[in-house]
Amino acid sequence: MLEMQQEMRKVAKELLESGEATVVIGWEKGALPYQTSPVLIRSAEETEKLVWDEYCQQNLSNYLIDFVYSDEKVAIFAKGCDTRAFNRLVQDKRIKAEQFTVIGVPCPGMKDRKQAAKGVADVPLAKACQECRYPNPVYANRTLGQPVTPRATAPDYSDVEAIEAMSADEKAKFWQEQYSKCIRCYACRNVCPACNCTNCIFDQSKSGWQSKDINASENQFYGITRAFHVAGRCxxxxxxxxVCPSDVPIMLMNKKAKKDLDQLFGQYDAGLETESLIPLGRYDVNDPEEFM
Ligand code: SF4
Ligand code: SF4
Ligand code: SF4
Known part of the structure; x- marks a missing residue:
C-alpha cells in the first residue's frame, strides 16, 4: 500500500502544480492508527498528508456535492465503492461527471475500524469489504496500479436468510431490539451516497410524517423508510x-431489499453505470404484483 500511497501523493502534486486541480480529495491519518479520515488537499506541500492504508474505507464521493456550484477544479481518489457512489450521484443528477477528475484506486479491502477501536488483535476486514464484488473502479478518468481480484463473485445473503428463517414475532422482536438502540443521529443517512435528497423527509419536522421522538417505533419508521428509499439504489x-454508534445492523435491511429486488426483477447492482434505470425506476405491465 505504501507504493500506491507514494503514487497518489505524486499524482495529487502534479494535478495541483499544473492547475488541473485546485483541490484533491483523499484520505489522511487521524490521531489513532484506525482513524483514517477524508481530507481536502489544496497545495503541493499538503500532499504529504495523503495516506493509503487499510482504513481508507470512507466513501469520498459524497463530498463532491459540496462542489457542484463551485469554480474549484476537483480531483478525487476513488475505490470501487467510491466510483459506484459517484455513478449513483450522477444518475440521481446530484453531480455532473464531467465536472470532476476521478483517479481510480484498486482496493485490497479495508479493515473494520469498529473492531480496531475495541482493541481486537487481528482486525478483520469490514463486512462490506469481505463481500465486495467491485473493488476496482467502475468509472475513472485514470486508474493507478493494477486491478485486484474481487473477494466475492455473487451476493452473500446468508445473514438475510437467517432473519427470513425467523417467525414473524421473532423478526419483530429482533428489529425492535435493534432500533430501540438507535439515537436518531442520522449519521447513516448523512454518510450514504444513496441518501442524497436535498430535502430529506426526516428534516421536514412540520410535515406530520414523523415525530422527533426517539423510541423503538419512530426509530423503526426511520429505518424502514430509509431502507425503502435506498432500495435498488444502495x-x-x-x-x-x-458509522452507526449504536451498532444497528442497517445493511441487513438494505440487503433484504436488494435480495427481493434481485429475485423479482433480476440481479441489479447499483452504481455500475449511469444509463440503465434502477429496478424501481421502471415499469412493465408484466411486473409481478401479487400484493394487488
Ligand atoms: S473492498 Fe470494496 S467495499 Fe470495501 S472499501 Fe474496497 S471497494 Fe469499498
Ligand atoms: S445504504 Fe448502501 S449506499 Fe448507503 S451507506 Fe449503506 S451501504 Fe452505502
Ligand atoms: S441507525 Fe445508527 S447511525 Fe442511523 S440514526 Fe440510528 S443510531 Fe444513528
Missing part, C-alpha cells in the same frame, strides 16, 4: 453500518 459500501 451501492453496498457498508458506510451506514460503519
Amino acid at each position: 451501492i453496498e459500501c457498508g458506510q451506514c453500518d460503519m
Whole structure:
C-alpha cells in the first residue's frame, strides 16, 4: 500500500502544480492508527498528508456535492465503492461527471475500524469489504496500479436468510431490539451516497410524517423508510453500518431489499453505470404484483 500511497501523493502534486486541480480529495491519518479520515488537499506541500492504508474505507464521493456550484477544479481518489457512489450521484443528477477528475484506486479491502477501536488483535476486514464484488473502479478518468481480484463473485445473503428463517414475532422482536438502540443521529443517512435528497423527509419536522421522538417505533419508521428509499439504489459500501454508534445492523435491511429486488426483477447492482434505470425506476405491465 505504501507504493500506491507514494503514487497518489505524486499524482495529487502534479494535478495541483499544473492547475488541473485546485483541490484533491483523499484520505489522511487521524490521531489513532484506525482513524483514517477524508481530507481536502489544496497545495503541493499538503500532499504529504495523503495516506493509503487499510482504513481508507470512507466513501469520498459524497463530498463532491459540496462542489457542484463551485469554480474549484476537483480531483478525487476513488475505490470501487467510491466510483459506484459517484455513478449513483450522477444518475440521481446530484453531480455532473464531467465536472470532476476521478483517479481510480484498486482496493485490497479495508479493515473494520469498529473492531480496531475495541482493541481486537487481528482486525478483520469490514463486512462490506469481505463481500465486495467491485473493488476496482467502475468509472475513472485514470486508474493507478493494477486491478485486484474481487473477494466475492455473487451476493452473500446468508445473514438475510437467517432473519427470513425467523417467525414473524421473532423478526419483530429482533428489529425492535435493534432500533430501540438507535439515537436518531442520522449519521447513516448523512454518510450514504444513496441518501442524497436535498430535502430529506426526516428534516421536514412540520410535515406530520414523523415525530422527533426517539423510541423503538419512530426509530423503526426511520429505518424502514430509509431502507425503502435506498432500495435498488444502495451501492453496498457498508458506510451506514460503519458509522452507526449504536451498532444497528442497517445493511441487513438494505440487503433484504436488494435480495427481493434481485429475485423479482433480476440481479441489479447499483452504481455500475449511469444509463440503465434502477429496478424501481421502471415499469412493465408484466411486473409481478401479487400484493394487488
Ligand atoms: S467495499 Fe470494496 S471497494 Fe469499498 S472499501 Fe470495501 S473492498 Fe474496497
Ligand atoms: S445504504 Fe449503506 S451501504 Fe448502501 S449506499 Fe448507503 S451507506 Fe452505502
Ligand atoms: S447511525 Fe445508527 S443510531 Fe444513528 S440514526 Fe442511523 S441507525 Fe440510528
